[in-house]
Amino acid sequence: MEATAQRAAPLRGIKVLDLSRVLAGPLAGQVLGDLGADVVKVERPGQGDDTRSWGPPYLNNASGEHRDAAAYFLCANRNKRSVTIDMAQPEGQALIRQLALEADVVLENFKLGGLARYGLDAPSLLALNPRLVYCSITGFGQDGPYAARAGYDFLIQGMGGLMSVTGAAEGEPGAGPQKVGVALTDVMTGLYATIAIQAALAERARSGLGQHVDLALLDVQIAGLANQASNYLAGGVLPGRMGNSHPNIVPYQDFPTADGDMILAIGNDGQFAKFCAVAGHPEWSADERFATNPQRVANRVVLIRQLRQVTITRDTADWIAALEAAGVPCGPINRIDQVFADPHVRARGLRIEVEHPTLGAVPLVANPMRLAASPVDYRLAPPTLGQHTDEVLREWLRLDEAQLAGLRQRAIL
The missing domain is CATH 3.30.1540.10 (formyl-coa transferase, domain 3)
Structure with missing residues (x-):
């Protein structure tokens, strides 16, 4: 078969301003980055994304130091540039607004109303940049009686029904509701957010206008119940825990x-x-x-x-x-360990390495999307905190050295 001619990654030229942290939002940003988008991750000076310190395990450099390289952070933050800006200061808020004027997408997962006090909420930024696709990820969405509540994956797995169908059946050893072994609701929400953002970008190509995308962990978890939800809605059957058995197929x-x-x-x-x-x-x-x-x-x-x-x-x-x-x-x-030693997994290249400025070759899990003509692009390892602050502010906002030095003197960066 003739080799497919390689083209640029699908989202090359799209600028994403990533204000999110932990997992659902960062995962969405990573997928957009893998697809070629320029993703700028805004973090708190001196601290950064919470997951930078969520260890052990950490990935150490040659001197045995790990700094901000917890394995958790590494899983969802490749193909991003890190910029540190103090959002609590008015001058920092103004900088983020300027970045939003240059962006195609803003991605955030603050609590409901958390960015309004900074003038960085969807209505404020869409008024400045009507072409912006602004994606909010929260536990319970932008409306409804639970909207103001904080949402966490474990909590949502319980509230959204997943734990009621996960775990050993009643009467069996170890019976009781169980969460899934990874933060699956966060992962699914990140993937749904990526789909919704790309859909909004496609619609913008027709209308010329952006929009607000509202992603709620609870909504996603309920959608993720799939056949279990359908069994209840269509058949009136209340699913229960069945261990590793299937409710509709035997064996x-x-x-x-x-x-x-x-x-x-x-x-x-x-x-x-x-x-x-x-x-x-x-x-x-x-x-x-x-x-x-x-x-x-x-x-x-x-x-x-x-x-x-x-x-x-x-x-x-x-x-x-x-x-x-x-x-x-x-x-x-x-x-x-057996997964990554499996010959098929090895042949599919699901373990990759990306060169990091201080850690050397960082092992990561590959993006599973295979696009024959415009493949995913592993350009950047998960960044060190603030690694690209000057680079991005020079490139996106055209700030000069004196302006950058002044911002640092005033503790904005």
Whole structure:
């Protein structure tokens, strides 16, 4: 196949002013940066994004110092330039307004009304720059009875229903609601914010006008309930915790093996028949209790008990080799070190390294979007605090050395 001609990253030329911190907002900024946007991250002088100190673990430099390089910060802040500005001072607010005049996008995740006192809220900045796409990320949105509340991922996983369907079933060991092992609501919100921002930019190309984008963690979490929400809305079925089982598909869960565990993800009756043949029990697929998925769901307890008596007889690797050869979806339950050692993960290049000014080669997780002609662009490692202050203010605002020195003397930068 002829190689695709490479073009510039899709968002090259778009300027993003990132006023966000922690995870949801910074992740959105990182994705926009990966897609080619010039993302300027505004941080507090001397402190910066809270996650710079959220460790250990930290990534140390050659002298064993980590400064502001917590692993948490590194996960969501590549392809950005860091500028320090004291937003609490009127002169700092004026600088940010000037940057917003040059920007295409403002991204922020302050509490409701938190930026209004600085004149940096959506109405204020859209009045100055009507072409601006201003994206606000909050826990509960810009309106509604909970709008003024602070929102945190763990809290939202509980309020938004995710924890009610996560964890072992009632009566099983360790039963009780569980949060997901990563801040999944924050991650989903960052991705939805990225989609919404790009949609608003596309609409601006037609109308010539920007708009305010309102992203709420609670909204996103409820949208992320997917089939579980639909099961309730359409069928009146109140989903509950089922451990690793699936509410609508059987067998679709973990099973014990002779040396550990494996996952079966059988999605149709044909795959079930193939599994039964490999397992040495072809009669199961002809049994009226198990022949079709609705029947397997209805007789879940009996079937799973029988399957477990068989899966325990062979090693995980043996099962996976035999089932993959038969076209039955299955896999191991990997630790994260095993994930990055997996030959397919290595072949897909999901571990990357980006050169950092003080830390050397920083290991990061690759962006999973594969654009054949205009690929993501890993230009910058997560920045040191204020690393690009002079560079950006010279470039975006055309400030000279005397002006920069004066701002530093007045503790604005």
